[in-house]
Amino acid sequence: MENSKLNNNWDKVFPKSEKVNHKKIRFHNHYGIELVADLYEPKNIKEKQLAAIAVCGPFGAVKEQSSGLYAQKIAENGFITIAFDPSFTGESGGNPRATTSLDINTEDFQAAVDFLSTYKKVDSHKIGIIGICGWGGIALNTAEIDTRVKATVTSTMYDMSRVTANGYFDSMSTNDRYKLKEKLNKQRTEDYKNHTTTLDGGLPSKAPEDAPQFLKNYVNYYKTKRGYHERSMNSNGGMAATSSLSLMNMPILQYSNEIKNPVLMIHGEKAHSLYFSKDAFKKLSGENKELMIIPNANHTDLYDNEKYIPFEKIVKFFQNNL
Known part of the structure; x- marks a missing residue:
């Protein structure tokens, strides 16, 4: 991965904007893993340095999907943005592939801030982040630890440690x-013995009639032309099954009450996941915090449906706080 040549051909699931310039870039995290990102810059930049935003998510997705759409839309409004593939994912490095770690993923966000802080076109004092779905929780986790993050937006947020450890709506018993x-530790033994990484299988190609509506919504995004991408774990075989062990045992958001900089949390009224944002928002302290609930929107509407995604609100939030 690290030595592969980056292809700048347009390979996103959304149309290319004529208002921005685009190219792929590399940077590394503190674990030595090289990350690949799409860099979006507004055309005809007059200022020497601009505010910048790093975007990632949803969990298990790649930069060619939802995060790239957000990054491109924000860049159209005068920001430099990057949408990056996390470690072990997409075009980024790290082995084994298709695995995850909340610690390393938080570091990935910090590495994105490292890059933007040293990029000559960016004002290093004006950097924000956007986390979508499971990366919403990771964005808050990053804002807890990284004081260089001056403003944070979460969209349709999941707390991945909570849902993995406790199940949906905290329904899992001890x-x-x-x-x-x-089960997962047995799988670890098998994977080690066979030198394999067993995937969890991902989403079905077609949701059963009796499936929960949110599963149907996921399938409608990841498994159709709307959002399918060949490098996305969610569009294909899923992620390493044993990744769930670290998610269960590494709770995030322990110190989210210490975030001093502004936070805007956005969630759909009809989203099954709304309780994650509501509970995380309650823990935030300070006055410059807002939970914006979008009427009639479900979880995946905020992936790509511009009827529901409040881009004007997001842009204004960053303009006011960076």
Whole structure:
């Protein structure tokens, strides 16, 4: 991955904007993993330095999907933006592939801030981040630790440690948790013995009729022309099954009450995941915090449906706070 040549041909699931310039770039995190990102710059830049935004998510997605759309739209409004592939994902480096770690993923966001802080066209005092879905929780986790992040937006946020450890709506019992850990640790033994990384299987190609509506919504995004991408874990075989062990055991948002800089949280009224944002928002302290609930929007509407994504609000938030 690290030595591969980057192809700048347009390979996104959304149309290319004529208002921005685009190219792929590389940077590395503190674990030595090289990350690949799409860099978006507004055309005809007059200022010597601009405010900048790093974007990532949803969890298991790639930069050619939702995060790239957000990055491009924000760049159209005078910001330099990057949408990056996390470690072990897409065009970024790291092995084994298709795995995850909330610690390393938080570091990935910090590495994106490292890059923007040293990029000559960026004002290093004006850097924000956007986290979508599971990366919303990681964005808050990053804002907890990285004081260089001056403003944070989360969209349709998941707390991945909470949902993995406790199930949806905290429905998993202690006994259920133990059985899951037994199953996953057995899989670890098999993977080690066979030198393999077993994937969790991902989403079905077609959702069963009796499936929960949110699963149907995921399938409608990741498995159709709307959002399918060949490098996306969510569009294909999913992620490493044993990744769930670290997610269960590494809770995030422990110190989110210490975030001093502005936070805007956005969620759909009809989203099954709304409780994640509501609960995370309650823990935030300070006056410059806002939870914006979008009427009638479900979870995946905020991936790419510009009828529901409040881009004007997001742009104004960053203009006012960077």
